[in-house]
Amino acid sequence: MGDDNFQEDTISVADRLAAEALIVDVEGYEGPLDLLLTLSRTQKVDLRKISVLELARQYLAFVEKAKALRIELAADYLVMAAWLAFLKSRLLLPPDPSEEGPSGEDLAAHLAFQLERLQAMREVAARLMARDRLGRDVFARGQGEDVMRIRTVRFTATLLDLMQGYARIRTRDEFRPFVMDRDSVFTMEQALERMRGLIGFAGDWTEIAAWLPDGWDSDPVRRRSATAATFAASLELVKQGQLEIRQSATFAPIEVRKRQ
């Protein structure tokens, strides 16, 4: 206890000054660990030999002052305060063999380790940032000639492509919208016109086949079309009273003649 009093006395002024500075600038600390690290500097000793008990007292004092000044502390600062209060009690009381869990010394050692580790990280971060850095101290090639990618496109075709291509051109004419091919169709209009011209010469019964136009009687397709058209035209002319038509028996030849 006496030892503690002594320590408190020796650092009280610096401690108070530091604490006041901290209260003003509490926002500037990155959490309880950062604050503890700052507080530990007031001990001016190697972090490995730091008095965690003393640190706990400083921290708790800081929290008390902050409360007194109605400064709202973030929850993690208060959690840390609670934990440090617990740690403090552990460190001050003689170890209770019946109590479970780690000893106060173990907990203190771990806190000291955390502080030392954070401090070490800050130091190496500073060393890292102080290195000769690219773009600040050291420079890369200003006018990089990056590897030019030459993409050669090689076109190929096979003989089949060629043949198909040619075939496509040679048969292109047949690819056209579907229309009835009129070439082998003899329309009724054509037949009517033809018969009107010839009707004057049909005084006698004449077989309808004789009326078919030239070139339409050999090919079966053309003959069929011409025959049908001529027959239909004949019926039309009969209806108009210009022609007479007859068939002697079923499948017998159909004959026409000018109406008498």
Added chain:
Amino acid sequence: MNDVTEAPEEEEKSLFAAPPEGEQERMVEAMLFASAQPVTVRDLEARMPIGCDAAEALVRLRKRYEGRGVRVVKVDDAWAMRTAPDLGFLMQKETVETRKLSRAAIETLAIIAYHQPVTRAEIEEIRGVSVSRGTIDQLLEMEWIRLGRRKMTPGRPVTFVVTPTFLDHFGLESARDLPGLKELRQAGLLENRPPPGAFSMTDQEPEEEDDEVTGQPELFDE
């Protein structure tokens, strides 16, 4: 007059000892290396400690890089470092991409092969569409076609013929080896036509066939 201007210069030189020659050379080297643009002697000196002679350092640096993979070159009135021209091949990465020839190109090529020597107008007549300059250029570039003799018709139009490279690619000994219309039909490539013997819908076919038979060999008789 000369004395007046030289005097302060001398003074300056003595006041600020210029870095040794080797050091100046290093500086110029680093600046040329890092700069995105060629740098003038003036700019170099402006960045170097007082009393430095960039021009002098450049001469030495240029000599040092002689025969190396990198050279010190003058660009207009500025200086730069560039890779040696004979190593340009290292700065390129070649990739070959194989692509199918377009339909227009294949058809044009086929017409040239079957009808050579053929003029552009004739190709267009056969294809029924105009042939783009690019298509012809592409085939010329591939060395599959070349210009043949001019046609003895008004305007003396140029003709196109296929090349040995073409024959080589398609595994043909001569253009005459190209399958004729009859063979194409037998191969089913002309199956859109009515089978022979059947009533023909288009009556121009017979003559065309004749043309093919008589025209074809003549075309290849060069």
Added chain:
Amino acid sequence: MNDVTEAPEEEEKSLFAAPPEGEQERMVEAMLFASAQPVTVRDLEARMPIGCDAAEALVRLRKRYEGRGVRVVKVDDAWAMRTAPDLGFLMQKETVETRKLSRAAIETLAIIAYHQPVTRAEIEEIRGVSVSRGTIDQLLEMEWIRLGRRKMTPGRPVTFVVTPTFLDHFGLESARDLPGLKELRQAGLLENRPPPGAFSMTDQEPEEEDDEVTGQPELFDE
């Protein structure tokens, strides 16, 4: 065993006469010189004629540039040319103003570099505060850190590691060359010691902790 592997190599060498040493050095010089980014030995060799030994040429080239205004440096498994650090003062014009990193970002970066591969929870444990998303994002965006393999602990958290770009920026050959790394390890400060007992300030890590102790030194002992 040796004979078997050596034989084809010999054969290859005789089949394709590799360019002389000096020529190979010139080639490597030109390629490194031309590239602003570090180039791997593999990439160098891929662009050189068959039979070249880029690694060998690099050793000679590095020696040649010793003490010059430009240096040949190794970055991870790649090589680059960089200006000598003592000449940085000449390069004011070339300086690209980099975004100032916050203290949190700098500390986070250092923790990742020295503790890699490290999880976000571990970073938070070391700093004693939570790490903002923005800080990690900024470092990722600068390409100074990247995601490492996931940790084999519950939740399989992602880890962070530093990149070759980081090494290049800070002039490090590898993460093993980080300043003070050895001392930190000897002092046991790179171990993520578990807090004694169940009571921890940030209670998410007990399981992860074990992995830490074994995982950490392994990384740098490669």
